[in-house]
Amino acid sequence: MFKTGYELQQELKKIREEGELNPVKLGFKTWDDWDNNKLLMMSRGSWVLIGGEPHHGKTYFTNELVMQLMEIHDFKVALISTESGNVAKVFSTFYGMYAGKHYSRIRSDMKVNQYAMNDDEKAISEKFINEHLWVFEQNQTLKDYQSIKNVYKQVAEAEKKFGIKYDCVVIDPIYDIDGFEPKAEAVKEILTYIDYQCEISNRIDIVVNHVSETAKYVDKSGNRRKYRAGADEFYGGKNNQRKAKLQILVERPIPNTENSIDEEYVAENQTNVHVLKAKPEGVAKMGTYKIYYDWKSRRYYEKFEDGTTAFSQNSTMSNRGEVVERQSVMEITATPNDAFNISPQDDASLRYSLITDDDDDLPF
Numbered sequence: 001m002f003k004t005g006y007e008l009q010q011e012l013k014k015i016r017e018e019g020e021l022n023p024v025k026l027g028f029k030t031w032d033d034w035d036n037n038k039l040l041m042m043s044r045g046s047w048v049l050i051g052g053e054p055h056h057g058k059t060y061f062t063n064e065l066v067m068q069l070m071e072i073h074d075f076k077v078a079l080i081s082t083e084s085g086n087v088a089k090v091f092s093t094f095y096g097m098y099a100g101k102h103y104s105r106i107r108s109d110m111k112v113n114q115y116a117m118n119d120d121e122k123a124i125s126e127k128f129i130n131e132h133l134w135v136f137e138q139n140q141t142l143k144d145y146q147s148i149k150n151v152y153k154q155v156a157e158a159e160k161k162f163g164i165k166y167d168c169v170v171i172d173p174i175y176d177i178d179g180f181e182p183k184a185e186a187v188k189e190i191l192t193y194i195d196y197q198c199e200i201s202n203r204i205d206i207v208v209n210h211v212s213e214t215a216k217y218v219d220k221s222g223n224r225r226k227y228r229a230g231a232d233e234f235y236g237g238k239n240n241q242r243k244a245k246l247q248i249l250v251e252r253p254i255p256n257t258e259n260s261i262d263e264e265y266v267a268e269n270q271t272n273v274h275v276l277k278a279k280p281e282g283v284a285k286m287g288t289y290k291i292y293y294d295w296k297s298r299r300y301y302e303k304f305e306d307g308t309t310a311f312s313q314n315s316t317m318s319n320r321g322e323v324v325e326r327q328s329v330m331e332i333t334a335t336p337n338d339a340f341n342i343s344p345q346d347d348a349s350l351r352y353s354l355i356t357d358d359d360d361d362l363p364f
Contacts, residue, residue: 023283024204027068027312028302031289039285040275042069042246044167046283047198047205051234052250057271058208059172060293061250064300064312065206066170067097070132071315075167078155080136082146082176087135093298094133095125100297100317115296134158134166147178148190152197169197172208175235187236191243210235211249220263225254231276246284247277269293271300 005012022044025032031040042048048065052058059081069075081090092103101117103125117125136154139145155169171177171194179186191207198205211229219225231247234240241247250273256266269292278284291300292309301311311317 022202024069024073026065027072027315027318028289028291029310029313030302030304037285037287038289039283040273040289041283042204043280043283044202044204045199046245046280047194047207048246048248049207049209049234049240049244050248050250051209051211051229051240052252053211053229056250056252057293058250060298061271061273061300062170062172062206062208063093063097066133066168067094067299068312068315069168069204070128071098071312073167074132076132076134076164077168077170078134078136078158078166079170079172080151081170081172082138087137090135091129091133094129095122097298098125098128098316100299102298134162144178146176148180148193151177152193166201167203169203169205170208171205174207174209180236182236184237184239188239188243191239195243195245207244209240228274241277244277245279246275249274249276267292269295 024042024044026041028040030038033039050058050062052061066075066077066079070077079090096103096117099117099121101121102113102115103117103122105113105116107113136151144150151171152169155166159165174180174190177190180190181187194205194207197203212233212235214227214229214233216224216226228251229249231241231244231249232238234247250271253266253270253272255268255270256263257268271291271293273289273291275284275286275289278286291302293300294311297311297317299311299317301309301317303309
């Protein structure tokens with residue numbers, strides 16, 4: 001059906017008076033620094049595609065965005081995750097992120113966790129998260145339970161059941177959705193359906209994906225490294241780039257803590273967030289945004305040019321001041337390897353393969 005501008009005067013007036021975006025700003029100050037060519041936010045009615053290699057922190061980063069949306073904008077979030085394990089464990093993770101402390105009183109080595117939240121913090125965290133987060137429980141006995149249409153059907157039924165309207169649906173990972181295979185038409189159909197659902201519901205949905213294996217090169221020091229994945233190298237092919245609105249690559253760079261003129265300093269807990277595509281126009285600026293993972297709170301923080309640090313604004317973490325970066329990682333319950341879900345043996349193997357090996361055994 002064709003329309004003329006005469007039929008859209010109300011919508012056009014809103015665009016003229018309020019702008020083309022329905023912006024949702026995030027909590028990092030360095031992501032809202034127009035003068036320094038830095039801008040990263042979201043817009044209602046569109047969706048975000050987040051990708052990265054295995055063990056690069058895609059889910060941790062996604063969880064940080066979810067926390068900021070809930071804390072800053074009072075978002076109601078539906079989480080569909082096939083990689084986060086037991087639903088109760090998912091909730092315990094978010095309880096811990098809200099409090100900035102571990103939920104469990106017992107560490108993985110069965111010793112008492114001195115960094116666990118107290119009972120008052122537990123009650124406050126549970127109340128907030130339980131009023132903002134709903135987690136989709138898998139049921140593999142049902143036919144087509146993991147099809148994209150059934151996912152959004154479940155979302156609609158949950159809204160009716162609980163008398164709410166979700167502001168965000170998270171699908172992590174997208175390649176577990178039935179039919180999402182490296183075939184152009186199948187991928188296009190699923191991503192088009194997500195785009196349509198966001199538009200008609202005025203939501204911001206978040207989709208998490210892997211990236212394909214990239215080629216290797218030899219750096220100035222003679223070490224073999226991998227090229228960073230491009231926008232068209234997400235699992236499923238170029239339709240990811242074509243259909244995505246805001247497309248982000250999460251990279252956990254190899255640390256370089258030596259003071260060298262030739263090579264950039266890379267902190268052990270650094271994560272590079274690369275904006276590969278930004279739609280609608282004005283929602284973000286292309287480029288790299290550095291954030292840092294705090295092992296103790298399991299939250300990310302930002303670092304400013306003067307060396308000071310801060311957690312997300314308007315969050316429960318914002319009043320904690322600077323991150324104690326000098327604290328020994330060995331004194332913290334979650335080590336870097338635990339934080340990124342990777343064993344020391346796997347970590348050593350992964351780093352060796354990134355630098356020296358032609359066959360890295362990654363799945364894509």
